[in-house]
Amino acid sequence: xxxxxxxxxxxxxxxxxxxxxxxxxLQILYRVRGKGTGILRNMKEGTVLDMLGPLGNxxxxxxxxxxxxxxxGGIGIASVFSLVERLADRAIVFYGARxxxxxxxxxxxxxxxxxxxxxxxxxxxxLKGTAADALQTFLSSHSFSPSHFYIYACGPQPLLKSLxxxxxxxxxxxxxxxxxxxxxGIGACLGCVVKTYEGxxxxxxxxxxxxxxxxxx
Amino acid sequence: MGLSVTIRDLELKxxxxxxxxxxxxxxxxxxxxxxxxxxxVVVKGLSLMPKEGNPPPRIVETASGMLNAIGLQNIxxxxxxxxxxxxxxxxxxxxxxxxxxxxxxxxxxxxxRLSSVDGxxxxxxxxxxxxxxxxxCIFGTDPxxxxxxxxxxxxxxxxxxxxxxxxxxTDISVIARAAxxxxxxxxxxxxxxxxxxxxxxxRKPKLxxxxxxxxxPAIKPVAMRMVYEVYKAVKVPIIGMGGIMTAEDAxxxxxxxxxxxxxxxxxxxxxxxxxxxxxGISAFLTQERIADINTLRGIAHAC
Numbered sequence: 001x002x003x004x005x006x007x008x009x010x011x012x013x014x015x016x017x018x019x020x021x022x023x024x025x026l027q028i029l030y031r032v033r034g035k036g037t038g039i040l041r042n043m044k045e046g047t048v049l050d051m052l053g054p055l056g057n058x059x060x061x062x063x064x065x066x067x068x069x070x071x072x073g074g075i076g077i078a079s080v081f082s083l084v085e086r087l088a089d090r091a092i093v094f095y096g097a098r099x100x101x102x103x104x105x106x107x108x109x110x111x112x113x114x115x116x117x118x119x120x121x122x123x124x125x126x127l128k129g130t131a132a133d134a135l136q137t138f139l140s141s142h143s144f145s146p147s148h149f150y151i152y153a154c155g156p157q158p159l160l161k162s163l164x165x166x167x168x169x170x171x172x173x174x175x176x177x178x179x180x181x182x183x184x185g186i187g188a189c190l191g192c193v194v195k196t197y198e199g200x201x202x203x204x205x206x207x208x209x210x211x212x213x214x215x216x217x
Numbered sequence: 218m219g220l221s222v223t224i225r226d227l228e229l230k231x232x233x234x235x236x237x238x239x240x241x242x243x244x245x246x247x248x249x250x251x252x253x254x255x256x257x258v259v260v261k262g263l264s265l266m267p268k269e270g271n272p273p274p275r276i277v278e279t280a281s282g283m284l285n286a287i288g289l290q291n292i293x294x295x296x297x298x299x300x301x302x303x304x305x306x307x308x309x310x311x312x313x314x315x316x317x318x319x320x321x322x323x324x325x326x327x328x329x330r331l332s333s334v335d336g337x338x339x340x341x342x343x344x345x346x347x348x349x350x351x352x353x354c355i356f357g358t359d360p361x362x363x364x365x366x367x368x369x370x371x372x373x374x375x376x377x378x379x380x381x382x383x384x385x386x387t388d389i390s391v392i393a394r395a396a397x398x399x400x401x402x403x404x405x406x407x408x409x410x411x412x413x414x415x416x417x418x419x420r421k422p423k424l425x426x427x428x429x430x431x432x433x434p435a436i437k438p439v440a441m442r443m444v445y446e447v448y449k450a451v452k453v454p455i456i457g458m459g460g461i462m463t464a465e466d467a468x469x470x471x472x473x474x475x476x477x478x479x480x481x482x483x484x485x486x487x488x489x490x491x492x493x494x495x496x497g498i499s500a501f502l503t504q505e506r507i508a509d510i511n512t513l514r515g516i517a518h519a520c
Contacts, residue, residue, distance in 0.1 A: 008281040008434040009281045010278060011282060011283060011433055011434070011482070011486065012485065012486060013486060050487075052488070180273050180274065181273070181274050181276045182276075183276050183283060183285075183482075183485040184484070184485035184488075186249075187245050188239065188240060188241035188246065188484065188485070189239065189276065189285070189287070189485050190270065190287045190290050191275045191276035191287065192273070192275075192276075193270070193273055193275065193290075194273065195272065195273075199269060200269060200270060
């Protein structure tokens with residue numbers, strides 16, 4: 001959770017994924033979408049911000065003999081990047097975005113991934129369609145045992161929903177990083193819940209990474 | 218320096234409390250601040266049976282505020298007693314339990330159960346919820362219904378009874394008097410203001426519940442005016458709340474007539490907000506050479 005200003009508008013801290021850790025510290029990768037990120041963009045270098053974190057869980061690592069399929073939709077790359085990095089040349093990454101220009105850090109992703117399958121909604125780079133379409137094509141053109149793969153994903157909710165359907169169909173274990181409006185980040189406000197088969201779960205505390213099969217989509 | 222304040226016979230070491238619903242069951246904040254420094258911990262509202270709450274989105278940020286429609290999600294009184302009270306009892310602070318019901322009988326049963334537990338020092342009644350026996354109208358918006366439910370709970374508990382007033386009324390002093398005449402020992406002023414926000418792209422309300430409770434700095438002037446009015450109307454202690462972010466905000470409420478203050482939405486932004494505010498109040502008293510905080514209470518009424 002990062003404070004973007006000292007005043008009261010916007011009021012709340014913003015939740016961000018930790019993009020990666022470098023020798024200089026932690027990095028956040030964000031897309032300018034609203035008031036908060038607009039303020040961040042115009043911030044002077046050297047500005048000190050209040051931060052609370054790291055909070056919540058991380059993607060559970062796959063066993064050595066599995067092939068991780070990592071799906072990033074748009075700015076969702078910020079969440080899965082450090083996973084791809086940690087998986088060191090093991091991950092097959094499905095990186096989807098609206099257009100070619102929305103594919104951030106694609107070179108860096110390639111450096112750590114075994115393979116990157118790019119897709120864009122408008123076809124300006126890679127396959128035309130969503131990352132879920134790309135995954136579907138990949139799975140239907142390979143003969144394999146479903147237990148060979150682990151799916152990891154972060155992106156817009158409709159994408160995560162279609163991925164979960166694909167994972168269910170192929171019986172592949174899938175972990176998705178969820179997003180909801182969040183106030184406190186520490187489990188107190190109960191604002192950021194998602195519906196699961198075991199009742200509402202907090203994205204900030206029990207998540208953000210959840211088993212896709214647990215979620216009531 | 219005199220920081221302690223009294224609510225009926227309950228002595229708080231200082232006036233700073235936490236607003237129900239913004240501080241979980243206390244343990245969520247224990248890693249950020251020492252709960253023993255607080256005057257009281259007011260826990261998230263409880264009902265006899267656990268409540269699942271509303272579907273998301275449950276919160277929306279607004280200008281200097283936020284709307285919430287959590288839907289009173291809670292683990293239920295029994296689980297609270299067994300899983301949370303033992304932990305809270307390890308701290309040297311007062312534990313005030315906020316509770317609610319959807320009928321007078323349920324309020325009474327909840328109050329009775331909570332009163333039988335060691336380590337609970339006071340009760341705060343949320344009367345801003347709907348009454349299923351009377352067409353789901355809000356208990357706390359009708360002085361007659363307020364009186365009925367408070368009277369019934371009064372008979373069920375010997376603990377200090379705080380009634381939390383809804384600001385969504387025409388004249389809050391009428392409800393305040395009804396609650397006090399029915400036996401309330403103190404009043405919490407105010408609960409959230411009902412509000413709404415619309416998404417212009419989907420053309421739908423932003424909250425799944427459509428409406429929600431507005432909190433944060435945006436509501437402070439309204440809360441201040443209501444504390445001021447209630448102070449004029451009744452003699453019992455008032456716990457002032459609504460957008461307190463700083464010690465200055467808290468002091469304003471005390472000067473308007475509050476005995477205690479509750480920090481709410483600020484806890485979400487800075488988990489240490491309540492103790493930071495307490496430190497600020499102490500610093501102010503030192504600076505202004507005020508020996509006892511109780512001398513500040515209500516002095517805005519002198520002019």
